[in-house]
Structures are given as structure tokens and as C-alpha cells.
Amino acid sequence: MRDSLKGILPILFFLLSGCSYMSMDNPFHNDPLTGGVNISQSGLLTVPIPPGFQVYPSHGYSRTGVTGAREGLETYRGNVDAQTAAQALFNTLKSAGWQMRLALRKGDRSLYLYQKGNERAVIAFRRQGMLTILEIWSGPALADDSGFFPAEVVDEGPDIAIQGEEYGPDNGGKDRVVETWGGGSGLEEREL
Secondary structure, three states, X not given: OHHHHHHHHHHHHHHHHHHHHOOOOOOOOXXXXXXXXXXXXXXXXXXXXXXXXXXXHHHOEEEXXXXXXXXXXXXXXXXXXXXXXXXXHHHHHHHOOOEEEEEEEEOOEXXXXXXXXXXXXXEEEEEEOOEEEEEEEEEEOOOXXXXXXXXXXXXXXXXXXXXXXXXXXXXXXXXXXXXXXXXOOOOEEEEO
């Protein structure tokens, strides 16, 4: 056994070093857990994020809203147990003055609504393969008599999907199909 390993190891060494010499990518460096930025605190909520998550700035935004308060979205991903992270975030938010107002869970997805004064935060966890996605949406509360405000179109740069993400970034309505029922022939499709 030891003699056969002595013959295989030099061959593997030359194959892997040959890939780098020929400017070929090393097939063993494609790690799905990389690509984000290590961060210890949420910029929107100004509280620590549970360890193990990386933020993906290309999938979020932060700006000053109409009322002058900060609003936005932060997207995190990591090999973290969602329930443990949700409990840690609950404890951190509670000690920072946030109150939980809603908690929903269905399978591997959970959604939490927090309130602090006039601020609201929606925190969503979902599994994606072996990783957990954490989204934090934050913004000011609306007045009781507020009407519906359609979402603004914000140019967020090029569409960059997180590797393995089920649904990539929104492409601004291109290539969408609307299904309608009724009419003469039943199910019809039309492009918007």
C-alpha cells in the first residue's frame, strides 16, 4: 500500500502544478461558502450579527428614506443553524430595545417582525442547500392612513446571483410571463 502511494503522490503533484502552470483553475478551490464579506455588525440595525454569516452587498441596499430614517436590505449567507441564529438575534435585538411583534415559521423558512420606536425590521431566514440565507429589511413605520406606495425602481448595478441561489436578482421585469384565466380558450400567456 505504501509503495503505491509513493507512485501516485508525484503524479498528483505534477497534475495539480501543471494546472496552475497552464493558467487553468484549480478544480478544488471552488468553495460555495466564499464570496461574501465578513462582517460582525448590521449596518441597518446596528447590532451584532450571529457568527458564521457573510454579507453580500450586491444583494442589498441602504439609503435615507423619505422620512429621513435609514432603510434598506442586508443579505447574509452562511453555514449556520437558522434556529440558533434566530434565537441569538432575538436576544441581541431585545437587549438593544427592539420588540418582536410577529413570528411565523413554515418548514425551513421563518419570518420575524421587530419594532423599535418608529422603526420596523423584517428578518427572514431560509435554507438553501447546506447554507442559511438571512435577510434583514429595515425602514420607518408608515402612518395609519398611508396609502399604497409602489416599489421604486432602483438601479443596483449588474445582476449578480449568489452561486446556487434559487432565485437570482430581479431583472427589472424583463422576460416575465403573466398567466390569465378566462376568456375564450382557457389559459393564456402574454409577455409584459
